[in-house]
Amino acid sequence: MGLKLRDEFPLCKKYIYFDCAAQGAMPLTTIKTIQEYEMDLVALYKAETPWKDSLKKWEEKRSNSKKLFAEIIGCQSEEVAFVSNATNGLNTIFGMIPIKRGQNVVTTDMEFPMCNALVNSQRRKGAEPRFIKSKDGIVTLEQFEKTVDDKTAVVMVDHPTWFNGYTYDLKALSELAHNHGAKLVIDVTQGVGSINWEAKKWGVDFAATSTYKWLMGGPYSQSAGFMYANKEYFDDYLPPVVSASAYELTPNKQSKNSVYFTYNVKSKKGINRFEVYNRSEIAYVAVENSMKLILSHGKKEVERQVKDVDNAIVNGALEAGYVLGTPEDESQRMYVSLKVPEPEKIPGKLYEHGVIASYRVGGLRISPHFYNTVDEAEKFISILKKVAPIN
Ligand SMILES: Cc1ncc(COP(=O)(O)O)c(C=O)c1O
Secondary structure, three states, X not given: OHHHHXXXXXXXXXXXXXXXXXXXXXXXXXXXXXXXXXXXXXXXXXXXOOOOOXXXXXXXXXXXXXXHHHHHHOOOHHHEEEEOOHHHHHHHHHHHOOOOOOOEEEEEOOXXXXXXXXXXXXXXXXXXXXXXXXXXXXXXXXXXXXXXOOOEEEEEEEOOOOOOOEOOOHHHHHHHHHHOOOEEEEEOOOOEXXXXXXHHHHOOOEEEEEOOOOOOOOOHHHOOEEEEEOHHHOOOOOOOOOOHHHEOOOOOHHHOOOOOOOOOOOEOOHHHHHOOOOOOHHHHHHHHHHHHHHHHHOHHHHHHHHHXXXXXHHHHHHHOOOEEOOOOOHHHEOOEEEEOOOHHHHHHHHHHOOEEOEEEOOEEEEEOOXXXXXXXXXXXXXXHHHHOOOO
8 A cells, every 4th residue: 555655645755754743744636636726716816717606616625624534533523623723622622621620630741742731721720730750651541540530620641642652542541531520632633644543432522633744734834623522512511712603693683683793692502612713724625635535545554554664663673772762562652752862863864865754852753654665664774773873
């Protein structure tokens, strides 16, 4: 699969692109989708196409992106909202869950800084943030079991963790959270699009992502996001942010049945009550196209391909004497962090050999997607041995 796919990703013809955790490569059809969309917009504003309905097909694609995202994460499309990015989605989630004084919110010290800041900010509500201490890039289920109690309102993690690709047992975490009456909130930015997600089956209550990494809806500068919320909670929770689009607009006699000046301050039913951001059509039509490609390859097959490439990196690195910053067991990781000498200097040296990867939290982060191959992993190890030799 990998080899055939490479032809669809222009970046992969020139580079060994192992940096999906920063930004995903884009398939050619998505690049063309962006071009076509831009051209249609230009034509509209140059009055070369009719003002009415010329962009209709794009509106349909934008709507369809919710359906495809639902399939990718494993929920129903009416449980998906547009949000501006992962940050906005997670803030919305923490705004809607009624977290009270005296409760606590549990996470780890390995999560993305935005997530840790968000958990920490729950102090404002009088809740206690609890950061479980990791050891060697791992936090075990037993550590969660010791930390979560009946006063826990939320358990929150990124899955996988942003700097080393560590993955949790989400089914076990959701059972633990639910047994204590807590909700499980996941930042899925680093794995939705590569992991064979089953959010509902695993008992995940809320999740959010941006579109520019594993969903391949790049680039970052024109990205957007999705939020998933289990529909059981919609009607109990109030939207934390006010917007006309989240309210039911009801005509009223005084304004001659115009809805413009008076609204009934009643939140819409369903996920729309939380959706105050629904722009960035270009980001949604781009990611819609890329998600079709992911689904056409099959969620299971995508995950398998990523893990095969990861395994080749892990095995090659261990054989060469490097130390892993990631568990060796493939069921506990989705990408790889390596302890190499002077890791901050290595991405620049790798780039000279046509390899793109990143330095994060003391390690070299290598994050392949399904467009990468085992051959590339082997080539990468031979380049790594040259640019980061172990003394
Ligand atoms: C786990 C995780 N969440 C979120 C983000 C980015 O969030 P946003 O696009 O909202 O800035 C990143 C980016 O690296 C990330 O690693």
